[in-house]
Amino acid sequence: MTFLVLASVVGVGAWQAWGPASRALGLEGLGLEGPGAGAPWSDPPEPSPTPTALDAGLAQRFADAQAAAAAEGVPLTLTSGWRSADEQQRLVDEAVVTYGSVEEAHRWVLPPEKSxxxxxxxxxxxxxxxxxxxxERAAGFGLxxxxxxxxxxxxPARPDGTCPEPYVDSSWGWQ
Ligand SMILES: [Zn+2]
Structure with a gap:
């Protein structure tokens, strides 16, 4: 009896250790997580080494521009900022359907690793x-x-405040 209780406690500990580790290693969805609902690792995700938000400096520049626009009665809103790689890939997939080819789609939506x-x-x-x-005012806001x-x-503008010549489309930046 004592052995059985001990074994079950050790078992729970092992699953608790395995859960966050499997997340940190990006193993979700590979069928390696063990039991699902109610499992001890169904807590919030661990911090990710990849960005999970808009760059703070860029967010501030936009906020400054938005406030200045509002002061002139001009509406200026953020329609898209940071995207996860999955979201970006979904947009690429949709663009391939819309534009008929991967090459044409990449003129509008870059693959996740390039976006x-x-x-x-x-x-x-x-x-x-x-x-x-x-x-008309982008440079003044560092954009x-x-x-x-x-x-x-x-x-964002380059560190010296300058902008590159605009590319014809997004595919020109890397192909
Ligand atoms: Zn964009």
């Missing part, structure tokens, strides 16, 4: 009126419009 959104270093803004307002075909997409 500044996944790195937390890009914002999409709206509406058109607000985006135009921001485009750059990066792609000629995406009026809504902005990234």
């Amino acid at each position: 500044a959104h996944v790195a937390g270093l890009a914002i999409d803004v709206g509406p058109v009126e607000g985006a135009r307002w921001l485009e 750059c419009r990066t792609y000629q075909n995406e009026w809504w997409h902005f990234e």
Whole structure:
């Protein structure tokens, strides 16, 4: 009896140790997690080494621009900021359906490993009126419009405050 109780306590401890470790190693979804509902590792996720939010500096630059726009009565909202790799891949998949090929899709949506959104270093803004307002003043806020075909997409300026010439589309930045 004593042995059985001890064994069950050790068993629970082992599962508790295994749970967070499996998460940290990115093993979720591989069928290695053990029991699901009510398992001891159904607590919030561990901190991730990859970005899980918009870069703080970029968020501040946008907040400054938004406040200045509001002071002039111009609507300026964030329509997309940081995206997870999964979200980004879903957008690529949708774009392939929309545009008919991977090459054409990448003119609009980069794969996760290339996307500044996944790195937390890009914002999409709206509406058109607000985006135009921001485009004219972007440098003053340390922001750059990066792609000629995406009026809504902005990234942080270089450390010296300059912007690269806008690429024709997103595929030009890396192909
Ligand atoms: Zn974008």
